[in-house]
Amino acid sequence: MLDINFIRENRELVKQAMLHKGEKNNEVVDLVIEKDEEWRGVVTRVDRLRAESNKKAKQIGQLMGQGKKEEAQKLIRETGDSKETVKELEEKMSVLAIERDQLLYQIPNVPDESVPVGYTEEDNEIYLSWGEPAEEEWHQPHWEIAEEKKWIDFERGAKVTGAGFPFYIGAMARLQRALINFFLNEAVEEGYQEIQAPYFVNEDSARGTGQIPDKEDMMYTIPRDGFFAIPTAEVPVTNFHRDEILSMNDLPIYYTAYTPCWRREAGSYGKDVRGLNRLHQFDKVELVKFVHPEQSDAELETLREYAESLLKKLKLPYRTLLMCTGDMGFTQTKKYDLEVWSPGQKRWLEVSSCSNFGSFQARRMQLRFKNEKGKTEMIHTLNGSGLALPRVVAAIVETCQTEAGDVIVPEVLRPFMGVDKI
């Protein structure tokens, strides 16, 4: 969420930002400022009343200590009338705070100045392209190749669990394991600390990274225990430092984690969901950064460059999009999407999304650090995929297939695969 004081001082900027992100109901900005003013008024009254009764209680304590029981009794009789008022006001105060926060949660992060203003994916900017997308007609979509080679079993996955939960078999299972190892090794080499995270999180964590309240439907729930199956490692890893105050010397912190990801993907059907394009369970290696606010712009660029380097090493043609204001999501200030070329489908597939969240997530999580002046300040968080597996697998299978039908294993994966072709 945004800082209420920032909103107060930048009312028009925040309203404008909401319009740019495609949120038409920007009068919530005015409402939250009104609500905050009301809340502050009540806080002031409560604080004053409590100060009075604290003072009296202290006097009574002193009198009791000196043995002046009768004088104390007299004072005790005088109290009590303000007690009711305090109680009423306290209730009002907490109701107002909740109402204010609910409004606050509806206000998205403000996009960075460098982000193009736009409302559909047409408005995203092609930031750069790498490699020559294969155009030959004989390239098959990966689901055909996988079926011929018996590499992926969607039917049995559907029988055992449901649609979108495939089995990977033999060389395909091995390829996934190879990619996980390759991605983790590269990340560690780059200076990210490898961590293994829980696959379920509680409600506070889901709120910390912003899945709740705005993207609640994306997650699978375990209601009996109040858990959510993680939709991305971003959730447990970013929440790792929730409610902490870090020292400036700790920064920057880089983490990488491999986890499966579960997404309900409610309401998405059609040709986009064929094969590995969109699954309910998939594997991903995630990258998370905690950085000094002044560094986050530069850190986003190095994050993007690192993610791109993985595609280069796999020799998969890709392009990088700078997402426009309307297409980049609620919590981000700036976001790049990396899309790999799928020669069998003749389309681009998103395999990574690198985002800067500024202090938006940190404020929800109360994740702070002591700055140069010894003051506590919100940290900036960033994350990116490095990378999401299924579409990379699809791209490898389609791109590296020869006309004869073999799939040539990318060189960097051969140490993990043990073979040159599958």
Added chain:
RNA sequence: GGAGAGAUGGCUGAGUGGUCGAAAGCGCUCCCCUGCUAAGGGAGUAUACCCUUAACGGGGUAUCGAGGGUUCGAAUCCCUCUCUCUCCGCCA
């Protein structure tokens, strides 16, 4: 799953109804002393919010695992929950 013990500031640890936001020690920061890494002396050292100030600052409120209750007054008493530890059971 059953039984018991516990949760206090960066850490260790005192505190069982009143002047406790909290002793003491350690750590850390600054200053003093000392002619050289040591030792000693002094001061400071949580977080959030409100009011006030141009600012430095000042005043106030809340927080001793979380939430609720009793009381003029709660770290301290009562209730609920969470977590940690020990023992038993079960188990990859």
